[in-house]
Amino acid sequence: MEQLTSVLPVHTIRKDFPILDTCVYFDNAATSQKPVEVINSISNFYKNTNANVHRSIHRLGEKATAKYEDARERVRNFINARSVQEIIFTSGTTDSINLVASAFAEKFINEGDSILVTELEHHSNLVPWQLIASRKKATLCFVPLRDDLSYDTEALEKLPWHTIKIAAVSHISNVLGIENNIKSIISHAHGHDVPVLIDAAQSAGHIPIDVQAMDCDFLAFSGHKMCGPLGTGVLYGRERLLEQLPPYRGGGDMIHSVWKDKSSYAHLPCKFEAGTPNIVGAIGLGKAMNYLSRIGITAISDRIYTLSDYFYKATRDIDSIQFLETSEKTHGIFSFVHKIIHPHDLAQYLDSREIAIRAGHHCAQPLHRMLKIPASARVSLYFYNTESEIDCFRTALEEAERFFYV
Ligand code: PLP
Secondary structure, eight states: OOOOOOSSOHHHHHTTOGGGGTSEEOBTTTOOOOOHHHHHHHHHHHHHTOOOSSSOOSHHHHHHHHHHHHHHHHHHHHHTOSOGGGEEEESSHHHHHHHHHHHHHHHHOOTTOEEEEOTTOOGGGTHHHHHHHHHHTOEEEEOOBOTTSSBOHHHHTTSOTTTEEEEEEESBOTTTOOBOOHHHHHHHHHHTTOOEEEEOTTTBTTBOOOHHHHTOSEEEEEGGGTTSOTTOEEEEEOHHHHHHSOOSSOSTTSEEEEOSSOEEEOOTTGGGOOSSOOHHHHHHHHHHHHHHHHHOHHHHHHHHHHHHHHHHHHHTTOTTEEESOOOSOOOSEEEEEESSSOHHHHHHHHHHTTEEOEEEOTTOHHHHHHTTOSOEEEEEOOTTOOHHHHHHHHHHHHHHHHHHHO
């Protein structure tokens, strides 16, 4: 295939990710690989700075706190939040969404209310709301979809907005790779004073994110999907709303004063960070954001689109596979079914060729049920992947067909 020229020095960038020499890694939607400077920041912290934060007055404690809070400032800057009070470190998107679901419901959701979601969601942005709905005797309400699975924006105004208390939708689908029309949800919801949570697990670190320009009320994302360490994530929340929510978990660091029978709580963001946080994870995430910003988030996004275009052109003539999303403009995620080979067999065969893809329902069973398929295979690309890796994938797919057809 003709090689497309890329503006990113991909071959230099790949040297930052030693693990990429071991296989073709096409499972980036599950977790991204980590550059050496993020890996080193973790061992450096343990070698030189390890101490708890916000409590010890010794030098190590002060240093650890300064680094942790510096990471928070980097996150603020990365998503253009107004203030560091709006940045809460969590263990990932799932944790961030559970925090909002639990605290928001405690304060604002009552019997008869509803929560607006979509059938495209990852389980992390569906199950927490199902739990809340059953606890509060509320219901889930679903965004109407067109045949191509985009939001039916004309039907949005007909939703029962008087019962909807919050909308929670994903930015980029982890199965289809399409960027959802969150702008239309946000503007309709705000027209009815309904706050909106955006699940940005597949968009943060992939496309530019500016929470002020998006005008979202909450934004949840995972650090480990954007070159940061595992077990890291962020919840952005509009300060005015976060102030109104009760604490999600109780423990150290989230209190102001504690008596035998009651407590008063710390200011934001500590109110939502009970116990010893993942300090080294947050610091590693700050490094990852530095790394991505140095390369340039727009260049990263363009690179993913270039690769997606290459992947689309390299595979669209294969009659034996059917893509779940047929649009040319997907953001690095391609899920498909093969006419004969089960996704798991295909993933296992490709693994024998040192190509890592995902097979299953990708934590999106309602979407798979809607499409009447139990599972699919998924290729998910990131900026460090190459056109020649896509060529290898195509060759291995053809080999798999020969292998399984006999
Ligand atoms: N939301 C989406 C769209 C995802 O793709 C994922 C993970 O794949 C999640 C939420 C959950 O992320 P985590 O497991 O990091 O909490």
